[in-house]
Amino acid sequence: MSSKQSAGSTQQGISQQPPAASGQDKRQATSDNLLSTNLFGIKMNSPLMSASGTYGYGKEFANFYNLSMLGAIVVKGITMKPRAGNSGQRLVETPAGLINSIGLENPGVEGFLVQEMPFLRESGVPVIVNISGNTPEEYAALAERLDGEAGIHALEVNISCPNVKQGGMAFGASCDMAAAVTADVRKRTRLPIIVKLSPNVTDIASIARAVEAEGADGISLINTLLGMGIDIRNKKPYLDNTFGGLSGPAVKPVALRMVWQVAGAVNIPIVGMGGISTWQDAVEFYLAGASAIAIGTANFFNPLAVPEIIEGVKAYLHSEGMQHIGELVGAARPK
Numbered sequence: 001m002s003s004k005q006s007a008g009s010t011q012q013g014i015s016q017q018p019p020a021a022s023g024q025d026k027r028q029a030t031s032d033n034l035l036s037t038n039l040f041g042i043k044m045n046s047p048l049m050s051a052s053g054t055y056g057y058g059k060e061f062a063n064f065y066n067l068s069m070l071g072a073i074v075v076k077g078i079t080m081k082p083r084a085g086n087s088g089q090r091l092v093e094t095p096a097g098l099i100n101s102i103g104l105e106n107p108g109v110e111g112f113l114v115q116e117m118p119f120l121r122e123s124g125v126p127v128i129v130n131i132s133g134n135t136p137e138e139y140a141a142l143a144e145r146l147d148g149e150a151g152i153h154a155l156e157v158n159i160s161c162p163n164v165k166q167g168g169m170a171f172g173a174s175c176d177m178a179a180a181v182t183a184d185v186r187k188r189t190r191l192p193i194i195v196k197l198s199p200n201v202t203d204i205a206s207i208a209r210a211v212e213a214e215g216a217d218g219i220s221l222i223n224t225l226l227g228m229g230i231d232i233r234n235k236k237p238y239l240d241n242t243f244g245g246l247s248g249p250a251v252k253p254v255a256l257r258m259v260w261q262v263a264g265a266v267n268i269p270i271v272g273m274g275g276i277s278t279w280q281d282a283v284e285f286y287l288a289g290a291s292a293i294a295i296g297t298a299n300f301f302n303p304l305a306v307p308e309i310i311e312g313v314k315a316y317l318h319s320e321g322m323q324h325i326g327e328l329v330g331a332a333r334p335k
């Protein structure tokens, strides 16, 4: 079921929970309901997810906190066949971020279903599978394969990976290609589809409108910004691929600007990400119009980023006298 069809949804796709009756009960219920959300027809405990590729398949983080506080786990990008990823050094640290060139290392769809899905199903947290392909047909075939698999609630269609030679970012940089991939995937799955856009474009709003027109249920953004680093002793780029994807606090103002622009261009829900490291960052993204947010690079330098951000957002909502996080979504936008 798409967000457009979900009962009780706002335009941004967040359902407003009814306030509880009175007294102690009311305080308890309000606190529990503060973040609970229905997005893309998925019941979520909070509109906060993991960003693909920064959270593996969730296992490592289960040692730090109860994963059920997440609205969904968005898993590392999956392809039809297993991929070994790129050669050489694959991560470069920058003063306020990370440049990665992983190259979509993953066990392939069959390996993922056998090795990773049992744990994810057991966790009870909704799973969103991030998918990639070299051709629109490959995306569509992957979508069809995942359709109906127990525990999988939605697909995130990655048309924005900067670290692969074929497909990836090339699809996300052209309205026609972005639309073609979305249309092909739409035809082959009943799962909600969230199309993940690349920030490495001149007109993000047109691409967002193109994928909305082809039946995307939501849009996530941003993927990483193309960047590079040079080893001054070696006198060579650090990465075998020369360029990689920049993420982390350095990209936050760019990501926020793009979420703002896309929120003004489409009527489907937006999952905002890019450099979110604190609850204050998260609140900014909701205010800009993101119905949900995802935490990426922050998971690397603070494994407790997710619970800390959730607690901070809740305290902020209380301090603002708000009954539900839906009241925050888009609140900074011109009326």
Ligand SMILES: Cc1cc2nc3c(=O)[nH]c(=O)nc-3n(C[C@H](O)[C@H](O)[C@H](O)COP(=O)(O)O)c2cc1C
Residues within 6 Å of the ligand: 051, 052, 053, 054, 076, 077, 078, 098, 100, 102, 104, 130, 158, 161, 196, 222, 223, 224, 246, 247, 248, 249, 251, 273, 274, 275, 276, 294, 295, 296, 297, 298
């Ligand atoms: C190491 C690494 C691997 C990533 N792998 C993927 C991936 O497989 N698929 C995808 O759509 N995005 C991938 N991303 C992009 C993130 O999901 C996110 O869009 C981006 O990093 C911006 O958010 P952040 O600044 O909070 O990390 C990856 C990012 C990093 C740092």
